[in-house]
Amino acid sequence: MAQSDTVDRILDAAEELFAERGFSETSLRMITSEARVNLAAVNYHFGSKNALIHAVFARFLTPFSATLEKAFDELEKQCDGQAPTLNQTLWALTESAVRMPQRNEKGISIFMRLLGLAYTQSQGHLRKFLEEEYSQPFRRFMRLLKEATPQLTSVDRYWRIQFMLGATAFTMSSSDALRGILQNKLGVETTVQEIAARLVPFLAAGMQAQDKMLVSPNLSGSFTVA
Amino acid sequence: MAQSDTVDRILDAAEELFAERGFSETSLRMITSEARVNLAAVNYHFGSKNALIHAVFARFLTPFSATLEKAFDELEKQCDGQAPTLNQTLWALTESAVRMPQRNEKGISIFMRLLGLAYTQSQGHLRKFLEEEYSQPFRRFMRLLKEATPQLTSVDRYWRIQFMLGATAFTMSSSDALRGILQNKLGVETTVQEIAARLVPFLAAGMQAQDKMLVSPNLSGSFTVA
DNA sequence: CTACACCTCAAACGTATGTTTCAAACATGC
DNA sequence: GCATGTTTGAAACATACGTTTGAGGTGTAG
Numbered sequence: 345m346a347q348s349d350t351v352d353r354i355l356d357a358a359e360e361l362f363a364e365r366g367f368s369e370t371s372l373r374m375i376t377s378e379a380r381v382n383l384a385a386v387n388y389h390f391g392s393k394n395a396l397i398h399a400v401f402a403r404f405l406t407p408f409s410a411t412l413e414k415a416f417d418e419l420e421k422q423c424d425g426q427a428p429t430l431n432q433t434l435w436a437l438t439e440s441a442v443r444m445p446q447r448n449e450k451g452i453s454i455f456m457r458l459l460g461l462a463y464t465q466s467q468g469h470l471r472k473f474l475e476e477e478y479s480q481p482f483r484r485f486m487r488l489l490k491e492a493t494p495q496l497t498s499v500d501r502y503w504r505i506q507f508m509l510g511a512t513a514f515t516m517s518s519s520d521a522l523r524g525i526l527q528n529k530l531g532v533e534t535t536v537q538e539i540a541a542r543l544v545p546f547l548a549a550g551m552q553a554q555d556k557m558l559v560s561p562n563l564s565g566s567f568t569v570a
Numbered sequence: 571m572a573q574s575d576t577v578d579r580i581l582d583a584a585e586e587l588f589a590e591r592g593f594s595e596t597s598l599r600m601i602t603s604e605a606r607v608n609l610a611a612v613n614y615h616f617g618s619k620n621a622l623i624h625a626v627f628a629r630f631l632t633p634f635s636a637t638l639e640k641a642f643d644e645l646e647k648q649c650d651g652q653a654p655t656l657n658q659t660l661w662a663l664t665e666s667a668v669r670m671p672q673r674n675e676k677g678i679s680i681f682m683r684l685l686g687l688a689y690t691q692s693q694g695h696l697r698k699f700l701e702e703e704y705s706q707p708f709r710r711f712m713r714l715l716k717e718a719t720p721q722l723t724s725v726d727r728y729w730r731i732q733f734m735l736g737a738t739a740f741t742m743s744s745s746d747a748l749r750g751i752l753q754n755k756l757g758v759e760t761t762v763q764e765i766a767a768r769l770v771p772f773l774a775a776g777m778q779a780q781d782k783m784l785v786s787p788n789l790s791g792s793f794t795v796a
Numbered sequence: 797c798t799a800c801a802c803c804t805c806a807a808a809c810g811t812a813t814g815t816t817t818c819a820a821a822c823a824t825g826c
Numbered sequence: 827g828c829a830t831g832t833t834t835g836a837a838a839c840a841t842a843c844g845t846t847t848g849a850g851g852t853g854t855a856g
Contacts, residue, residue, distance in 0.1 A: 350833080366691060368594040371813060382835055387815060389833090464690045464743055465592060499758055503768045506748055507737040511776075514689075514736025515729075522732055532725050542729045549779030550737075550772040576803080597843065608805050613845060615803095802852080809846070814839105821834070826827100 351389050353379040356447070359400050363457040363517075367397055367465055398473045401462065404444070404455055405474075409481045412440045416484055427491035431548050437485065438540045452536050456516030463513060493551060508547045515543060577615050579605040582673070585626050589680040590746075593623060593691055624699050627688070630670065630681055631704055638666040638707045642714065653717035657774050663711060664766045678762045679745050686743020689735070719777060734773045741769065 357379035361370045372393055376383045390396040415436040419428050428436070446452060462470050486505070493501055515522065516539070523534050583605035587596045598619055602609045616622040641662040645654045654662070672678055688696055712731070719727055741748065742765075749760050 366594070368592070372815090373813080382833095383814095384816080384836090385834070393814065460690070460740070464686070464740070465595075498756055499752070499760075500768065502752055502756070503741075503748075503765060504772055506741050507769060507772045510740025511733040511737040514740050515732050522729075526725065526728055530724055530728070534725075539729065542726065543733060545779045546730055546733045546776040550776035553771045553775030598845090599843080608803095609844095610806090610846080611804070619844065797856105799854100799856085801854090804851070805849090807847085807849105809844105811843080811845100813842075815841100816839070817837085819835085821832105823832075824830085826829090 350379075350381050350385050353381055354386060354389065354396070355400055355403055357381075358396055359403075359454060359458070360450075362397070362400060362461070363454040366461060367467055367470075372396075394469050397467070397470060401458065401470070401474065402477065404458075405478055408440065408444055408455075409478055411444060412437065412481050413484070415440045416481075416488065419488075428488060430489070430492040430551055431544065433485070433488040433492050434544050434547060438544055442537055442540060450520070453516060453519045456513060456519070460513030460517035463509070489551075496551075504551050504553075507550060511547060511550075512543060515539065576605075576607050576611050579607055580612060580615065580622070581626055581629055583607075584622055585629075585680055585684070586676075588623070588626060588687070589683040592687060593693055593696075598622075620695050623693070623696060627684065627696070627700065628703070630684075631700075634666065634670055634681075635704050635707050637670060638663065639710070641666045642707070642710055653720075654714060656715070656718040656777055657770070659711070659714045659718050660770045660773060664770055668763050668766060679742075679749075682742030682745055682762060686739040686741075689739040690743055715777075722777075730777050730779075733776060737773060737776075738769060741765065 354375060358370070358375045361374055361378060364370075372386050373383060375396075376386060386393070386396055390399055419432060419436050423432075441455070442452060444452070444455070462474060489505060490501060493504075496504065516536075519536060519539055523539075526532050526534060580601060584596070584601045587600055587604060590596075598612050599609060601622075602612060612619070612622055616625055645658055645662050649658075667681065668678060670678070670681070688700060715731060716727065719730075722730065745762060745765060749765075752758050752760055
């Protein structure tokens with residue numbers, strides 16, 4: 345076997361368990377037992393639990409980040425000076441995520457769930473790590489979004505981007521469960537690609553919504569449009 | 571003092587710390603120390619940490635649930651047989667949340683963050699508790715959404731509701747952090763009410779989006795509209 | 797005043813966690 | 827085949843957690 349597949353076995357088990365249960369709720373003993381590896385191996389190979397968490401993210405985020413940059417390059421080249429549209433930008437991102445080589449059939453949903461957790465669980469070290477390592481494609485995506493929605497104020501755009509992130513991370517992070525419920529209730533099978541195909545128009549429409557709701561509606565429970 | 575304000579002090583401290591750091595990351599010792607109360611008081615008054623979590627939720631969810639039912643009653647009465655619109659339904663929910671009597675200025679944002687955490691952190695006991703105690707207003711909200719979007723297929727509606735839930739839960743679960751970032755970057759103060767006022771139109775627009783994206787876009791990265 | 801239910805307190809319990817240790821096993825270059 | 831650096835193994839370590847205990851305090855009713 346190549347140099348220590350112990351490292352990969354740990355990463356595989358950690359990735360799955362983290363996605364399933366969160367970071368604090370997953371102990372090193374669960375991970376090493378799932379990976380059939382000695383407990384000390386984690387601290388030997390990674391140094392600490394936090395460093396292991398970073399390594400799990402780096403393993404999929406680094407290639408994804410490269411793929412994404414290429415997709416953006418191509419998109420901008422193709423648009424030839426003009427700003428890519430919102431739909432094009434969103435789709436470039438989605439396509440890059442879906443087309444990433446997956447280690448297994450759950451790959452993309454684990455990927456999404458981890459990203460969601462990274463945002464939600466207030467692990468300070470993780471936020472810092474992600475910001476330091478992957479700010480470039482993130483900023484580029486933000487710039488593309490900005491150019492694709494020049495009609496929005498900075499504040500509006502900021503919040504709508506958060507809404508998009510939320511809808512995406514949440515849905516993708518529990519896509520397995522949600523697909524199962526749909527299968528039970530309506531007898532419909534759904535692929536991750538189909539979810540993405542439904543999500544992007546939803547996001548684009550929300551992002552370009554023109555309503556502006558006043559903070560204090562009248563008492564009747566209806567609302568006012570500016 | 572009335573019957574043991576220890577109970578309230580524990581609930582206050584727990585609520586704030588849970589919202590700030592999550593459930594697993596908040597120890598009973600942090601809570602009792604913040605509440606200036608003996609460690610054993612939690613187990614004496616609530617029985618266990620999980621029961622304390624339930625009590626924290628029940629304290630704001632029970633009155634909120636009642637307020638929400640009243641708001642839906644009024645909305646339906648006012649619509650007089652006709653189905654309330656999507657905007658009316660969403661706003662009835664938002665208004666009920668925002669208008670709840672708050673214990674302090676952070677009340678509503680703590681409230682929101684806890685709800686987000688309830689969805690995100692996969693605490694099995696919490697999910698079960700919430701489903702058992704508060705399924706009625708939830709189901710009613712779902713029914714209103716269905717009646718307000720008759721043009722959607724069941725499958726489309728199902729996924730778009732998930733997207734709405736995601737955007738809401740995710741944003742609210744990190745609303746403090748997001749507000750802080752916005753404050754730093756753009757020097758803008760934001761209230762939870764304003765976030766809600768931005769969120770509702772986003773959700774309504776996404777919910778009513780008419781685009782339908784084909785699963786396989788052409789290779790150029792652009793997309794096709796049916 | 798006594799009795800009794802209610803509450804608080806400091807201390808301890810048992811368990812689980814992340815991390816360290818150090819000897820044994822292994823692989824690799826000479 | 828020996829020496830060297832790398833990896834694994836079982837065990838222990840220190841710490842933190844949720845929970846329990848039992849003695850003490852407090853207020854109220856008889």
